[in-house]
Amino acid sequence: MTLEQSGEQSGEKSAAAPVLKLDGLALWLVERGMQGLPLGEQIAGFCQRVFDSGFPMKRVSVGMYTLHPRYGSHTFVWRPGDDTVEHIPRERAVVGHDIYLKSPVHYLRSRGLRTLRRRLDGGDTEEFILFGELRAEGFVDYAAFLVPYDLGQAEAIGKAADTVGAPTNPDRALDGIFFSCATDHPEGFDDGQLDQVAQMLPYLALSAKSRLTYDVASTVLETYLGRDAGRRVLTGQIERGSAEAIRAVIWFSDLRGFTKLTDSLPRDELIATLDDYLEAMAGPVQNNGGQILKFMGDGLLATFDLTGRDEAAVCGEALRAAAELRRAFPVFNEVRRQEGKPIMDVGLALHLGEVLYGNIGASERLDFTVVGPAVNEASRIQTLCRPLERSILISSTFKEAADEGNAAADSGGLISLGFHALRGVREPQELFTLDG
Numbered sequence: 150m151t152l153e154q155s156g157e158q159s160g161e162k163s164a165a166a167p168v169l170k171l172d173g174l175a176l177w178l179v180e181r182g183m184q185g186l187p188l189g190e191q192i193a194g195f196c197q198r199v200f201d202s203g204f205p206m207k208r209v210s211v212g213m214y215t216l217h218p219r220y221g222s223h224t225f226v227w228r229p230g231d232d233t234v235e236h237i238p239r240e241r242a243v244v245g246h247d248i249y250l251k252s253p254v255h256y257l258r259s260r261g262l263r264t265l266r267r268r269l270d271g272g273d274t275e276e277f278i279l280f281g282e283l284r285a286e287g288f289v290d291y292a293a294f295l296v297p298y299d300l301g302q303a304e305a306i307g308k309a310a311d312t313v314g315a316p317t318n319p320d321r322a323l324d325g326i327f328f329s330c331a332t333d334h335p336e337g338f339d340d341g342q343l344d345q346v347a348q349m350l351p352y353l354a355l356s357a358k359s360r361l362t363y364d365v366a367s368t369v370l371e372t373y374l375g376r377d378a379g380r381r382v383l384t385g386q387i388e389r390g391s392a393e394a395i396r397a398v399i400w401f402s403d404l405r406g407f408t409k410l411t412d413s414l415p416r417d418e419l420i421a422t423l424d425d426y427l428e429a430m431a432g433p434v435q436n437n438g439g440q441i442l443k444f445m446g447d448g449l450l451a452t453f454d455l456t457g458r459d460e461a462a463v464c465g466e467a468l469r470a471a472a473e474l475r476r477a478f479p480v481f482n483e484v485r486r487q488e489g490k491p492i493m494d495v496g497l498a499l500h501l502g503e504v505l506y507g508n509i510g511a512s513e514r515l516d517f518t519v520v521g522p523a524v525n526e527a528s529r530i531q532t533l534c535r536p537l538e539r540s541i542l543i544s545s546t547f548k549e550a551a552d553e554g555n556a557a558a559d560s561g562g563l564i565s566l567g568f569h570a571l572r573g574v575r576e577p578q579e580l581f582t583l584d585g
Contacts, residue, residue, distance in 0.1 A: 165339065165341055166203075166339035166341065166342050167203060168341070168342075168345070169199070169202040169203055169204055169342050169345045169346070170202045170203070171198070171199070171202055171345060171346075171349060174195070174198055174199070174349055174352070175349060175352045177194070177198070178191070178195060178349070178352040178353055178355070178356040179352060179355070179356065181194065181356055182355055182356030182357070182358075182359035182360065183359065185359065185360050185363055186356075186360060187360065188223065188225065188357055188360050188361065188364070189225060189233060189234045189236055191353070191356055191357060191360065192209075192211050192225045192227060192234050192353075192357070193227055193231075193232075193233060193234045195349075195353050196209050196227040196234075197227075197229075199346055199349070200229055203342075204338075204342055204345075204346060205332045205333075205334040205338070206330040206331065206332055206338075207228065207229060207288065207331060207332055207333055208226070208227075208228055208283070208286075208288065208330065208331045209226070209227040209228075209328070209329070209330045210224060210225070210226050210227075210327075210328075210329045210330075211224070211225045211227075211326060211327065211328050211353075211357075212224040212225075212254060212326065212327040213325075213326045213327070213357060213361060214324060215361065215364070215365055215368075216365045216368065216369060217238075217365075217368050217372075218368075218372055219238075219240065220238040220239060220240060221239055221240070222238075222239040223236065223237070223238055223239070224236075224237040224238075224239060225237075247278065248278055251276075251277055251278045252277055252278065252279060253265050253277055253279065253291075253293045253327075253329060254293070254295070254327045256277070257293065257295045257327070258295065262295070263294065263295045263296075263297070264292070264293065264294050264295070264347070265291075265292070265293040265294075266290075266291070266292050266293075267280070267290075267291045268289065268290055268291075268337065269283055269284045269288050269289050269290065269291055269331070270284070270289040283331050286333075287333045288331040288332060288333050289332065289333060289334070289335065289337055290331065290332050290334070290337030290338050291329065291330075291331045292329065292330055292331075292338055292343055293327065293328065293329035293330075294327075294328045294329070294347055294350055295325060295326075295327055295328075296325045296326050296327075296328065296350045296351055296353075296354040297324065297325035298324050298325045298354065298358060299324065299325075325354060326350070326353065326354045326357055326358075328350055328353070330346070366383060367379065367380075367383055370382050370383055374442070374517050375440045375441055375442050375443075375517075376440055377440055377454070378440070378442065378517040378518075381517065382517055386507070386508070387508060387515065388508060389508050389509075389510065389511075389512055389515055390507075390508065390509075391507050391508050392505040392506055392507025392508060392509065393505070393506055393507055394503055394504070394505055394506075395454060395455070395456050395503070395504060395506050396455040396456070396460075396501070396502065396503050396504075397452040397453060397454050397455055397456075397501070397502075397504055397506070397519065398439075398452065398453035398455065398463055398464060398467045398499065398500070398501050398547065399450075399451075399452055399498075399499070399500045399501065399502065399504065399519070399523055399524055399527040400434060400439060400449070400450070400451040400452065400453070400467060400470070400497065400498075400499060400527075401448070401449075401450055401497070401498045401500070401524075401527040401528055401530070401531045402430050402448065402449045402451075402474075402495055402496065402497040402498070402531070403447060403448040403449075403495070403496050403497075403531055403534075404423075404426055404430075404447040404448070404493045404494070404495055404496075405493060405494040405495065405496055405534070405535060406491075406492075406493040406494060407423065407426075407446075407447035407493055410422065410491055410493070413491075414491065422490070422491060422493075423447060425485075426447070426493055426495075427444055427447075427449065429474075429477065429478065429481050430449050430474065430495060431449065432473075432477070433469075433470040433471070433473040433474040433477065434449070434451045434470050436470065436473065437453075437466045437467070437469050437470035437473070438453060438463075438466045439451045439452065439453045439466070439467065439470060440452055440453075440454070442517075442518050442519060443516075443518060450518070450519070450524075452504070452506075452519060453466055453467045455501075460501075460550040460553065461550060461551060461552075461553045464501070464547060464550050464551035465551065467499055467547075468499075468551065468583070471497060471499060471541050471543075471583060472583060474495065474497060474541075475540060475541060475583060478494075478495055478540070482494075494540065495540055496531050496532075496534030496535065496539075496540060496541075496542075497531065497534070497540060497541045497542070498527045498528070498530035498531035498534070498541075498542050498543075498544070499527075499541070499542070499543045499544065499547050500523060500526055500527035500530060500543075500544040500546060500547055501523070501544065501546045501547040501550050502521070502522070502523025502526070502546060503521065503523060504519040504520065504521040504523050504524055505519065505520050505521050506518075506519050525573065526544070526571060526574060526578075527544075529571040529572050529573065529574065530542050530544060530571065530578075530580065532572075533569060533571075533580070537566060537569070537580075539566065539582050541582050541583050542566070542580050542581070542582060543563060543580065543581040543582060543583075544578060544580065544581075545578060545579040545580070545581070547581075548563055548581050551563070562583075562584040563581040563582065563583065563584060564581060564582060564583075564584045565579060565580075565581055566579075566580045566581060566582055567579065567580070568580075
């Protein structure tokens with residue numbers, strides 16, 4: 150892959166520079182890819198070896214797209230003398246901003262091109278926003294390469310751009326890695342050396358893709374299953390029926406008033422409202438060490454694992470989460486009220502008991518969750534929030550464990566609401582709530 154073959158070129162040619170000694174670099178990259186070395190380490194190792202071979206790059210940027218609910222891409226920036234690379238996760242929203250639309254990577258991707266070369270000490274340095282920054286740092290030559298994972302896709306995008314004579318739809322993304330380098334060497338990059346580096350980039354892309362695939366899988370599993378459940382599935386715990394008995398604090402919360410809103414709100418507003426409220430419910434759990442296992446319509450099931458931990462301490466974490474929820478929800482609702490948005494209340498049950506934690510479901514459609522009488526009891530307790538006019542209800546089993554370490558003291562203590570019958574439970578149960 151050369152500049153002459155697949156992209157744009159600028160700058161005057163000078164006397165040929167020495168050939169770079171890159172023997173063994175391709176094998177090094179393949180081996181690191183098979184090992185699953187973190188992306189930052191792979192890129193830092195590659196850049197250092199290329200620089201040590203005599204290539205005068207003083208700034209390197211490597212970017213790649215990813216599958217993440219918040220971030221759309223990763224960018225790694227390397228400079229000589231740094232032991233590590235700077236990792237910059239990019240928000241998905243940045244795709245529509247000028248910083249992206251006036252960038253070399255967008256220029257290449259939207260046109261189906263694979264290389265770009267520009268002198269920075271002359272010509273149009275305003276072509277891309279980045280070029281002003283590079284010029285201010287004293288860089289004089291810039292080269293960029295797009296290495297697609299799918300050559301057929303790259304060719305299709307390039308033909309589409311040629312057909313209409315204009316950039317293609319930026320949403321039709323070219324998947325691969327973006328590599329750019331800049332130098333302050335007065336004569337810029339030597340074409341022959343630059344071509345040598347370009348020939349190493351498919352190995353870098355392959356190595357990076359190996360690790361990126363693992364990272365994407367981890368992110369997807371954590372996003373949809375929860376942190377611990379995702380880790381277990383990724384390490385091979387996917388056999389149906391494989392479950393273990395654990396003791397856990399069970400957090401079962403539900404929104405009150407959502408059913409009424411489903412009949413009155415437009416679809417998009419309904420989804421946005423639900424997302425906002427689920428975020429408000431999830432925050433306290435995640436801030437205090439809990440794991441969200443699933444969202445069930447307008448409800449949330451989470452656990453605080455007791456395995457190998459002091460039960461009173463874990464109960465304290467769950468109570469701090471409950472107290473945080475109780476403090477935050479009225480403020481959250483007041484802001485929405487002032488904005489003219491619909492509001493809802495929340496009901497939360499905290500219980501403690503033994504649950505089965507693992508794979509449950511059909512042979513080809515499994516769920517990694519918790520089941521058992523304790524989960525059912527937590528659900529039954531939560532349904533009493535409305536008739537008892539309380540936002541938080543706590544079981545006597547939970548209270549007993551919390552009392553052993555005075556865990557409720559930090560949250561203001563617990564007060565009894567008396568004994569109440571739970572559907573499907575033989576004996577009435579004493580329920581508690583946070584004092585105040």
